[in-house]
Amino acid sequence: MEALFGILLLMALMIFGVPVAWSFAGVLMFLVWAYDVSTSTLLLQGFRSLDSVILLALPLFVLAGYLMQSGGVAARLISFMSMAMRGRKGGLGAALIGSSGVFGAISGTATAAVASIGTIMGDPLAARGYPRGYTSALLGVSSLLGILIPPSITLILFGVVTRQSITALFAATIVPGLLLMFGLMLFNKIVTARMLVDTPERMAAISAQKSPHGPLRATLQALPALMMPVVILGGIYGGVFTPTEAAAVALFMAILIGFFIYRDLTLSRFRQSLVEAGETTGTIILILLFSFMIGRIMVAESVPQELTEAVTHLTENKILILLLVNAFLIFVGMIMDDLSVTVVIAPLMMPLMVHHGVDPVHYASIVACSVVIGANSPPVAPILYMACRIGKVSIHEAVKPALQIIFYVALPVMLLVTFFPELSLFVPRLLGLH
Template sequence: MEPIWAILILLVLMVFGVPVAWCFAGVLMYLVWAYDVSTLTLLLQGFRSLDSVILLALPLFVLAGYLMQSGGVARRLISFMELMVKGRKGGLGAALVLSSGIFGAISGTATAAVASIGTIMIGPLADRGYPRGYTAALLGLSSLLGILIPPSITMILFGVVTRQSITALFAASVVPGLLLMIGLILFNKIMAGRFLAARENLPPPAEVTQESGFSITYKALPALSMPLIILGGIYGGVFTPTEAAAVACVTAILIGFFIYRDLTFGRLRDSLISAGETTGTIIFILLFSFMIGRVMVAEGVPQELTEFVTGLTDNRILILLLVNVFLIFVGMIMDDLSVTVVIAPLFLPLMLANDVDPVHFGTIVACSVVIGANSPPVAPILYMACRTGKVSIHRAVAPALMMIFWVALPVMLAVTFLPALSLFLPRLIGVY
């Protein structure tokens, strides 16, 4: 009964607008009281769990995202993507999806993609006939490509709390990320044929001559080289994910200062402050979640959950569907960090008992976060996309649910029941 009360306390605190880190602190206080656990022991265990070299990648990738946001990388990526899809129906929407995917592959965060890509693209999309509610929904879904396309902060957190290989998790999420990207582009092309019917012959997003097209491509090369350097270095064995994060920061600073010259010392300072604030919040959440996890494990909660679910059914397919539904439901009312660092580890013993590979389970969790983060009532990423696009959330809910039903949900089901989609690439390149 105590775990149920703990979840209810967490939800109530979130509903009243308590910061997420302190929501976890409230849950921890209840569990310490309910189970009469030594706070000193928990603190020692929590800080010991934070003492991880892998976790160093977290603040560095967060900082890299802010540096690229303020260093002009996003603007060059968008110009290049517009050049690639110019004149095609739905091309500008496809450019938004592609730009979000590539920017997410560099920064590893959805919020950075929403802020950077959305600020630049929502206005031009609206000018060309795209409804703002639809554009905000497309931005919300596509920004979460950064969760699946490596490097991903969500995958780093999942690997830390479940003790799995970060490199294998990065590789496992590539195919699901590409499937989601392709699905959103196709969905956008179909929808654009409806609300752009009066504009059959769309002009290019910009009057691009051969010379200007070469100039746009040339200027985008430093930005496009970043994912190649980061991922190529990781999978080529040149450096670890943590070292890759440091390389990403250095590369972003060099590109921002000396190539694009959009990065100033003032913007560098602001990026450092923002990255520090974001990292501090995540570390607090991790600390409290580690401590909560210790209490749960000591009291046998994961085993009780496994027994409860298997008591309902012993059919593997039904168990996987139940887990999918629960992850989506929890993702609708909790943020992605909560789902990744608290809920996912509770289900891991159940997944192992049903022969689900833990790396495969990581991609299932990531797909559920994509759906949950854009589903009411909380929908944090969708709300952020709406604020960026200056549109009411009510106008974005319907198109967001359509994209979830026709694109994100089928991808999640395919990833769940076809493990090869996740495990093929890690095994092919020899990292798992």
């Protein structure tokens, strides 16, 4: 009962606007009081949990993402994708989705994709007749491709708190990520076929936005950016370097490309990126510290085992249990941010999943797909709110298209991933990682 109240307290604190890290601190204080836990031992266990080489990848990937955002990588990717999709109705929307996918395969964060791609593409999409509400909704969901397509900061956190192989987790979400990307492109093609009308204003905007440079120049300019995921993922799966070393390589390439190839990265922007990355990393580390200690308390009090027994008494049907887990993950994702779902709720339900024969690597894909839905669903919907701010539109105009995208694309992908484990396990097994 105390653990359940702790989770409800965490949700309530977030709803009332308490910063995420301090919401975790408030829950930790309550659980320490409720279970009469020794804080000195708990703090020692928490700091020991942070002593992980894998966690070094976190600040490196975060900083690499910020440097790519300010170093011209997103702009070249968008130019290349727009060129590849030229001449097709809805092509610019598809370019937004493709750019989010590729950028996610470099930075590993949704916020960087929203900020970079949304800032560059918002006005051109509006000029071509895309409603800003629809554009913001599409951007919000597409940006979460960065969670599914590796490398992913969310999957790094999941691997740390559940003691799973980061490399195997990266491989597990490749197919779900590609399914979501192609699903979004198909949805965009169907919707824009009737939404975009070839008015004189729209045709004039298309002519005005045509690049003066040919396809060859756009491709050559984007080549350094496109090589980044190839080097990073190829190095990880080829056994050349670990995920932590891959993060260092990503950071080195971001600095090299930003300063010396694109030359958009200045010392001022570099300094600003360092500050922003430090703030983001500090917040995540605080959340991890508090979540580790909360997890220790819950394990000591047998909360995961009690949850497993309670659900098992309710039903033994694996299909119903998976549907219940899906519904619960989506529900908490609507109220809590992706980090909270990953570091608190996901580990809490891990014993239940393992008890019913769900592979932990498969479970990671289920959690990642749920984050895509929850992060764009009211009342909290942090990614959708951010996309609306950048897209210069009210959240009310984006909710309906966002829910349509979730219902027709994200939710079916989540159900496919849930009930067809091979979609997640095929690539890790093919690469000998699982």
